[in-house]
Amino acid sequence: MANNLGLSIDRSSPVPLYHQVVQGIEAAIYSGVLEPGSRLDNEIDLAAQLNLSRPTMRKAMDELVRSGLLVRKRGVGTQVVSSQVRRPLELSSLYDDLTNNGKKPTTEVLSFSHVEADDATLTALQLPAGSKVYHFTRLRKVGGKPLALMENWVRDDIAAMDEAMLAAExxxxxxxxxxxxxxxxxxxxxAMTANEYQASKLDTAEGSALVTMERTAVDDTGRHIETGHHVYRADSYSFEMTLVQR
Amino acid sequence: MANNLGLSIDRSSPVPLYHQVVQGIEAAIYSGVLEPGSRLDNEIDLAAQLNLSRPTMRKAMDELVRSGLLVRKRGVGTQVVSSQVRRPLELSSLYDDLTNNGKKPTTEVLSFSHVEADDATLTALQLPAGSKVYHFTRLRKVGGKPLALMENWVRDDIAAMDEAMLAAExxxxxxxxxxxxxxxxxxxxxAMTANEYQASKLDTAEGSALVTMERTAVDDTGRHIETGHHVYRADSYSFEMTLVQR
DNA sequence: CAAATTAAATTGTGCTGACATTAAGACTTT
DNA sequence: AAAGTCTTAATGTCAGCACAATTTAATTTG
Incomplete structure (x- = not known):
């Protein structure tokens, strides 16, 4: 088959071999070197071509299958799934999403305080009674156009923050x-319809459609870091995601 | 530690060993035997306790980490993540979601046809020009209350279907x-606001908030099976999901 | 006593090997 | 020629081993 994907493995690199393979195949798919529907060589040959063991090769392919880029069939082989599928939904912030798309978001801090958390926040962030949190609301604009009105509560033992920082990043x-x-x-x-306050901040009509999102984020040590209520103008924002069946 | 989770492995079962472990630990977590934040024994001991090899044990734990139930830290150990996190978002249908929650949804088929696909549908389903598809709209109610208005296009080479089938399941x-x-x-x-037709079908006011969803589903052979536009009453439905960082 | 070093525990990565299971095609038999 | 059977190829599962990287705790040293 001579399925040479043009990817090479750097054994002196600190990035794990299987991850190098994942990145290489991903790149081959997104660049079009590997066309949708095309068959890959079998695991054993692929491993041999890259001087890797089969388990290492398999681990890489496992991840690609899990993320929906490849499809394996026992007794048959491995195929690239049809394109047009985006990356699966990952944990990211609106700011990341926008900057990744080349937009230049600006942020206006509407209110900021460092206060004792109310009961709902204590529960959401799993904090002991009496804990203090940062509480603030922000208005995010892209190209001068308001897009999102965001209210957040953040535990205060991670990083000190103030209005200026939130406005800047x-x-x-x-x-x-x-x-x-x-x-x-x-x-x-x-979803909800805009009330008078939301409409004025988002520069839209009262009663227009808004997308709502409530989120609580957890870090790798199990701490609940932040919780927030956001509303987005429905004509400017929607959530796109790829779901993968396990 | 005597972290005996009370799970046992059946080597004569056709379900893979690592999957038995996944199910066992999942059950222990959801039943409360393994409390949030508690530490598990290390991989090697756990494997020994169940008479498994470490790679098998690790594969099971890998899946649990990926699905967000466990957190591993090199040099430290493995913990059950804090509770209150639901299962990650998976590919499921509204009907499944409702029946899994013990609801009894009913479906009313508002229109049904077997027609040549328009251009948008041909693109979405990646079909050759001239292909025919099923096109239908359904109204889904729970407890007599309308919840969702759904319009779908489905390729016709999978299963024959008619109004009666769609009304029944x-x-x-x-x-x-x-x-x-x-x-x-x-x-x-x-999100959008309800127009007159949607409002009448969903038994709500014109201008009330609706959640919108567009979806295209792909099967394990890469075929694009169905695409649809759904709208839900915002006061009765929202999408809850758990995102996992990879 | 405090800082630096060392040791131990635990997960992370990678290899080799073996056999099971499934799917598809080639072959044989009726 | 049709049906069933065998062979082959590919992925799926599992074992055992070795060493690396990281964190925490214990120990030593200044």
């Missing part, structure tokens, strides 16, 4: 710099 | 019986 980047490795988040997406 | 169960193994889906969730 995204919440998640501040938290990541504070040493947080986000692991998972639960979120709920729904 | 969910689309996905029909397709699964036709031999489809769903693998992934891309979907987009947004």
């Amino acid at each position: 995204g919440l998640y980047s501040i938290l990541r710099r504070g040493g947080v490795n986000f692991r998972l988040a639960t979120q709920r997406i729904g | 969910g689309l996905y169960s029909i397709l699964r019986r036709g031999g489809v193994n769903f693998r992934l889906a891309t979907q987009r969730i947004g």
Whole structure:
């Protein structure tokens, strides 16, 4: 088959071999070298071509199958699934999404305080009674156009923050710099109609459609880091995701 | 530690050993035997306790980490993540979701036809020009209360279907019986306000908030099976999901 | 006593090997 | 020629081993 994907393995690199393979095949798929529907060589040959063991090769392919890029069939082989599928939904922030798409978001901090958490927040963040949190609301605009109105509560033992920092960068980047490795988040997406306040801030009509999101994010040590309620203009934002069946 | 989870392995069972372990630990977590935050024995001991090899044990734990139930830290150990996190978002249908929650949904087929696909559908389902598809709209109610208005296009070479079948069961169960193994889906969730038709069908006011979803589902052979536009009453439905960072 | 070093515990990565299971095609038999 | 049977090829599962990297705790040293 001579399925030479043009990928090479650097054994002196600190990045694990299987991950190098994942990245290589991903790149081959997204660049079009590996066309949708095309068959890959079998695991054993592929491993031999790259001078890897079969388990290592398999681990890489496992990840690609899990993320929906490859399809395996016992007795048959491995195929690239049809393209046009985006990457699966990952934990990211609106700020990341926008900057990754080349947009230049601006943030206006509407309110900011460092206060004792109310009961709902204590529960959401699993904090002991009396804990203090940062509580703030922000308005995010892209190209001068308001897009999202965001209210967040963040535990205060991660990183100190103030209005100026929040105006300058995204919440998640501040938290990541504070040493947080986000692991998972639960979120709920729904809809509502804009009330007078929301309409005025988002520069839209009262009663227009808004996408709502509530999210609580957890880091890799199990700490509940932040919770928030966001609303987005429905004409400017929607959630796109790829679901993978396990 | 005596972390005996009370799970046992059946080597004569056809279900793979690592999967038995996954199910066992999942059950222990959901039943409360393994409390949030508690530490597990190390991989090697756990494997020995169950008379398994370490790679097998690790594969099981890998899956649990990936699904967000466990957290591993090199040099430290493995913990059950804090509770209150639901299962990650998986590919499922509204019908499944409702019946799994003990609800009894009813379906009213508002229109049904077997027609040549329009261009948008040909693209979404990646079909050759001139292909025919099933096109239908359904109204789903729970407890007599309308919840969702659904319009779908389905390729016709999977399973024959008619109004009676669609009224009696969910689309996905029909397709699964036709031999489809769903693998992934891309979907987009947004919001809109109800127009007159939607309001009347969903028994709500014109201008009330609706959650919108567009989805295209792909099976394990890469075929694009169905695409649809759904709208849900925002006061009765929202999408809850758990995102996992990879 | 405090800082630096060392040791131990635990997960992370990688290899070799073996056999089971499934799917498809080739072959044989009726 | 049709049906069943065998062979082959590929992925699926499992075992055992070795060593690396990281964190925490214990120990030593200044």
